[in-house]
Amino acid sequence: xxxxxxxxxxxxxxxxxxxxxxxxxxxxxxxxxxxxxxxxxxxxxxxxxxxxxxxxxxxxxxxxxxxxxxxxxxxxxxxxxxxxxxxxxxxxxxxxxxxxxxxxxxxxxxxxxxx
Amino acid sequence: xxxxxxxxxxxxxxxxxxxxxxxxxxxxxxxxxxxxxxxxxxxxxxxxxxxxxxxxxxxxxxxxxxxxxxxxxxxxxxxxxxxxxxxxxxxxxxxxxxxxxxxxxxxxx
Numbered sequence: 001x002x003x004x005x006x007x008x009x010x011x012x013x014x015x016x017x018x019x020x021x022x023x024x025x026x027x028x029x030x031x032x033x034x035x036x037x038x039x040x041x042x043x044x045x046x047x048x049x050x051x052x053x054x055x056x057x058x059x060x061x062x063x064x065x066x067x068x069x070x071x072x073x074x075x076x077x078x079x080x081x082x083x084x085x086x087x088x089x090x091x092x093x094x095x096x097x098x099x100x101x102x103x104x105x106x107x108x109x110x111x112x113x114x115x
Numbered sequence: 116x117x118x119x120x121x122x123x124x125x126x127x128x129x130x131x132x133x134x135x136x137x138x139x140x141x142x143x144x145x146x147x148x149x150x151x152x153x154x155x156x157x158x159x160x161x162x163x164x165x166x167x168x169x170x171x172x173x174x175x176x177x178x179x180x181x182x183x184x185x186x187x188x189x190x191x192x193x194x195x196x197x198x199x200x201x202x203x204x205x206x207x208x209x210x211x212x213x214x215x216x217x218x219x220x221x222x223x224x
Contacts, residue, residue: 048211
């Protein structure tokens with residue numbers, strides 16, 4: 001069954017702790033994305049990667065870090081430097097590498113709560 | 116800078132009605148426009164993708180149109196059902212996907 005998996009579904013952390021959100025895809029897609037969703041706002045792009053071992057900052061990268069060591073995996077670390085980390089995090093992927101016009105597919109999301 | 120707006124923000128209709136959701140974007144230099152559905156607490160499900168060279172796409176009871184010159188797209192849902200209740204998001208692709216804030220649709224029996 002092809003798709004994108006994100007784990008865990010719910011994550012709770014204390015302020016000051018780093019936390020890593022998992023995103024795995026078995027669609028053989030080249031590009032992967034991380035978005036953040038807050039109530040009343042559209043999805044905002046955190047980081048994206050069009051190819052293994054390469055990634056670029058999106059609009060709100062401060063306080064986040066990523067790695068892309070394998071094609072199927074794109075983990076996101078929310079660091080203690082992120083001022084307001086509580087949000088719903090969505091991972092997406094698409095085929096086509098640098099050919100951006102292909103459809104993006106989304107995972108089920110991880111809801112992170114930091115107290 | 117691309118901005119995407121969706122109107123209305125919320126819509127409540129009786130079952131069986133045909134309805135139109137609106138999406139407007141400020142920069143017409145887009146590669147494509149995607150419509151998504153999001154159920155509460157879930158990820159996004161892609162409904163339709165319209166490439167910049169296309170005028171419309173259809174899937175079942177859904178029809179999406181694109182008018183780049185006016186910066187508008189509409190999602191038409193025919194014969195709405197309670198199972199259509201969800202938030203509908205549009206997103207315009209330039210160098211990245213820019214999302215609107217969505218239309219929350221409730222279809223009541």
